[in-house]
Amino acid sequence: MHQTKELRHKAAGHDGTLTDKDELLVFKPTVQQELDFYKAIQNKMYSSEESVEGDVPLYSWMPTFLGVLDEGFREVPEGAKVLSTVVPSDDGSRENSTDIGDKKYIVLENLLHGFSQPNVLDVKLGKVLYDENASDEKKDRLNQVSRTTTSGSLGFRICGMKLKKNASLNGIDAAYYETDDDDYVFLNKFYGRSRTKENIEEAFCVFFASDALSSERIKKLKRTFHQRLQLLYNTLLEEEVRMISCSLLLIYEGDPERWDALKDQDSLLRDDFIDSGDEGDDEVEETVGGRVLSSLSLIDFAHARLAPGEGYDEGVVDAVENLMTLFHDLCIKS
Numbered sequence: 001m002h003q004t005k006e007l008r009h010k011a012a013g014h015d016g017t018l019t020d021k022d023e024l025l026v027f028k029p030t031v032q033q034e035l036d037f038y039k040a041i042q043n044k045m046y047s048s049e050e051s052v053e054g055d056v057p058l059y060s061w062m063p064t065f066l067g068v069l070d071e072g073f074r075e076v077p078e079g080a081k082v083l084s085t086v087v088p089s090d091d092g093s094r095e096n097s098t099d100i101g102d103k104k105y106i107v108l109e110n111l112l113h114g115f116s117q118p119n120v121l122d123v124k125l126g127k128v129l130y131d132e133n134a135s136d137e138k139k140d141r142l143n144q145v146s147r148t149t150t151s152g153s154l155g156f157r158i159c160g161m162k163l164k165k166n167a168s169l170n171g172i173d174a175a176y177y178e179t180d181d182d183d184y185v186f187l188n189k190f191y192g193r194s195r196t197k198e199n200i201e202e203a204f205c206v207f208f209a210s211d212a213l214s215s216e217r218i219k220k221l222k223r224t225f226h227q228r229l230q231l232l233y234n235t236l237l238e239e240e241v242r243m244i245s246c247s248l249l250l251i252y253e254g255d256p257e258r259w260d261a262l263k264d265q266d267s268l269l270r271d272d273f274i275d276s277g278d279e280g281d282d283e284v285e286e287t288v289g290g291r292v293l294s295s296l297s298l299i300d301f302a303h304a305r306l307a308p309g310e311g312y313d314e315g316v317v318d319a320v321e322n323l324m325t326l327f328h329d330l331c332i333k334s
């Protein structure tokens with residue numbers, strides 16, 4: 001058994017997110033609604049009738065959901081066996097025995113696993129940032145945030161970034177950033193809130209301005225993310241869900257040695273987390289870490305729900321459409 005520790009390289013969000021010794025899993029303090037959403041999506045995954053020919057299913061864009069832990073349970077067994085045996089994904093008994101709310105940890109695939117020097121960007125989606133359960137005070141506050149940020153104008157806003165220091169950061173106001181261990185920088189939520197429609201593209205350029213990667217590799221990253229956004233857009237048009245204030249998490253490898261090792265081969269979609277563990281080529285895993293050099297994922301479902309019969313989620317679809325335009329422009333210019 002091994003202790004958990006704080007998750008490194010978080011781009012945003014609350015404190016208290018943990019990982020295991022091998023950094024395979026993420027333990028995130030959660031609320032009942034997020035848990036319910038992951039379970040509902042997992043159930044849809046098991047019922048094959050739901051799959052629409054051709055489109056990438058929604059769960060492929062989400063971190064693999066592995067289960068739920070009580071606050072008291074702070075240790076995880078060693079090794080990846082935890083995935084299939086120790087953390088059942090639907091353990092009713094454990095769940096019923098605890099209070100609802102913030103004492104629960106949701107167990108997810110660590111999306112950073114396999115990366116050596118990840119750069120991470122969290123983009124919050126949607127113009128409307130609250131759901132029907134919010135208090136009037138909260139609605140007022142979040143309306144104000146939306147009105148005064150790109151959430152209102154573009155339907156998305158940068159929540160935060162965690163990235164390796166790069167030259168393009170020099171011009172950024174010190175109030176927006178914290179220098180971290182290992183030459184990393186954290187750009188806080190006020191950076192994202194202060195972006196405008198006019199300069200949002202610059203902010204994405206800062207994210208991709210790795211000093212360690214060649215311009216060819218950076219160009220490839222932008223194209224790959226653009227393609228992913230197009231695929232995600234198609235997914236979202238087929239899904240009847242409401243995902244208020246969920247985020248897109250963009251991750252890319254900043255370590256050129258991993259690019260060399262993988263011969264610049266990236267894949268559009270992440271590997272299947274559970275299968276990749278046992279069928280995988282251990283030798284490859286040891287020398288190059290994971291098999292992807294970047295990924296795009298949907299996270300943060302504290303205000304998400306299935307919405308059968310309600311059509312697609314306009315807030316999220318509009319956000320992704322505007323991001324597609326932005327990435328199209330980024331690709332042309334580089």
Ligand code: ADP
Binds near residue numbers: 014
């Ligand atoms: P919160 O409810 O605190 O906003 P989020 O789900 O938005 O939590 O996560 C906050 C941050 O934690 C994200 O910006 C991301 O950097 C990190 N994070 C969340 N889930 C994962 C995951 N499965 N793998 C890796 N990092 C994650």
Ligand code: MN
Binds near residue numbers: 012013247300
């Ligand atoms: Mn969040």
